[in-house]
Amino acid sequence: MAGFKFRLEKVLLYKEQLENEVKSKLASLNAQNKRLQEQYASLRQEELFQEQKLSQTPVNEMGERWLIDTYIKALRQDIQQTQKNIAMLETQIKKTQAELAEKAKDRKIMEKLKEKHFEHYKKEEQLKEQRNLDEIASIRFKAQTY
Numbered sequence: 001m002a003g004f005k006f007r008l009e010k011v012l013l014y015k016e017q018l019e020n021e022v023k024s025k026l027a028s029l030n031a032q033n034k035r036l037q038e039q040y041a042s043l044r045q046e047e048l049f050q051e052q053k054l055s056q057t058p059v060n061e062m063g064e065r066w067l068i069d070t071y072i073k074a075l076r077q078d079i080q081q082t083q084k085n086i087a088m089l090e091t092q093i094k095k096t097q098a099e100l101a102e103k104a105k106d107r108k109i110m111e112k113l114k115e116k117h118f119e120h121y122k123k124e125e126q127l128k129e130q131r132n133l134d135e136i137a138s139i140r141f142k143a144q145t146y
Contacts (some may be wrong), residue, residue: 005120019103026096033089040052040082090115 006012053066 004118006114006117008110008113012107012114013109015103015107019100019107022096022103023099027102029089029093029096033086033093036082036089040079040086043075043079043082047072047079065140074135106125 050068050072052064054072057065057068059065
């Protein structure tokens with residue numbers, strides 16, 4: 001008696017591989033998002049610090065005030081660019097999450113198909129075993145009657 005062999009096992013493995021690749025991509029995007037969020041927070045903190053420094057700088061130090069003001073403007077541009085990058089990355093993350101859900105759904109369909117095939121296999125094996133037992137019982141019964 002041979003064991004159960006799912007004919008589409010390679011397809012199931014391929015579906016699992018695709019799902020794992022998307023999971024890896026999503027993890028990478030999430031890590032990238034975390035880094036950008038940290039960068040954004042750092043830039044905002046630096047902007048606040050420089051604004052405070054500017055407010056404490058005496059009015060008669062025009063050169064120093066100009067440098068700080070220029071630096072604050074550059075920080076604000078960096079903050080805006082970081083916000084844009086975060087927004088684009090979050091869009092990518094949402095798309096990747098949807099893709100992951102689709103890949104997981106495909107894999108689950110294949111797993112359910114495998115389970116159904118296994119259940120069918122078990123029923124066939126039980127029928128074969130029952131026929132063998134019936135045949136043995138009938139042979140014994142015939143042997144006893146003669």
